[in-house]
Amino acid sequence: MLNNVLSSFLLALLSSHLLSVNGANHDVTLSGLSYSPNHLDSVAAGDTITFMASGGSHTATQSSLVNPCVHATGGFDSGTLNSGQTYQITVNDTNPIWVYCMMPGHCRSGMVRFSHPFQDLPTFVPNANLRHHIGVCDQRR
Numbered sequence: 001m002l003n004n005v006l007s008s009f010l011l012a013l014l015s016s017h018l019l020s021v022n023g024a025n026h027d028v029t030l031s032g033l034s035y036s037p038n039h040l041d042s043v044a045a046g047d048t049i050t051f052m053a054s055g056g057s058h059t060a061t062q063s064s065l066v067n068p069c070v071h072a073t074g075g076f077d078s079g080t081l082n083s084g085q086t087y088q089i090t091v092n093d094t095n096p097i098w099v100y101c102m103m104p105g106h107c108r109s110g111m112v113r114f115s116h117p118f119q120d121l122p123t124f125v126p127n128a129n130l131r132h133h134i135g136v137c138d139q140r141r
Contacts (some may be wrong), residue, residue, distance in 0.1 A: 017035050023047035023091070028113065030058035030081065033106055034038070035113035043091050043115045050088045053081035059102040060087050069107035077102070091115070099119070 023046030029036045031054040051060040062075025063121070071077060078087035080103075091097065101111040 025050055026115075027052065028060075030053050030060065030101065030111075031055045033096075033101075033109045033111045035101075035111065038113045040115040043094070043097075045091055046092050047091045048088050049091065049097075049115065050086055051078060051081065052086045053083050055083055057082050057103055058106065060099050061102045062111075063098045063100045065096065065098055068098060068112050071102065072098070 020086060023044055025048045026040050026043060028040075028049060028051050030051055035051075039051070057080050060076070060078040062072045063070055063076065064072050076089055081087055089097075097115040099113050100107040103111075
């Protein structure tokens with residue numbers, strides 16, 4: 001009897017751990033000069049985001065709210081993705097994830113996206129345009 005109870009407990013514990021580790025996947029398409037969708041509201045720690053290039057060459061490169069077109073130190077970078085290629089990241093926490101396309105001219109043309117919180121979009125996109133005008137755009141660290 002004790003073995004059955006212990007086995008049931010361990011199985012339930014393992015199942016709940018596996019469910020928390022295997023989060024949802026969010027697909028983002030890179031096409032033209034945009035990411036679709038350009039933001040994700042409900043991303044949780046443990047979720048994955050899969051970037052898929054469609055029509056042309058693009059990158060999914062992590063940046064920041066202040067410098068949307070500059071590769072964040074220590075941030076991810078997909079490298080060049082050609083049509084049909086994918087790149088996947090795992091979300092570690094609920095902090096914002098700022099992303100831009102590093103291909104020449106794409107970021108300053110508005111090819112930026114982010115994951116939560118949505119209220120910063122009105123700041124992020126204009127920052128990309130402003131950085132272009134002061135010569136701090138499409139850079140890798």
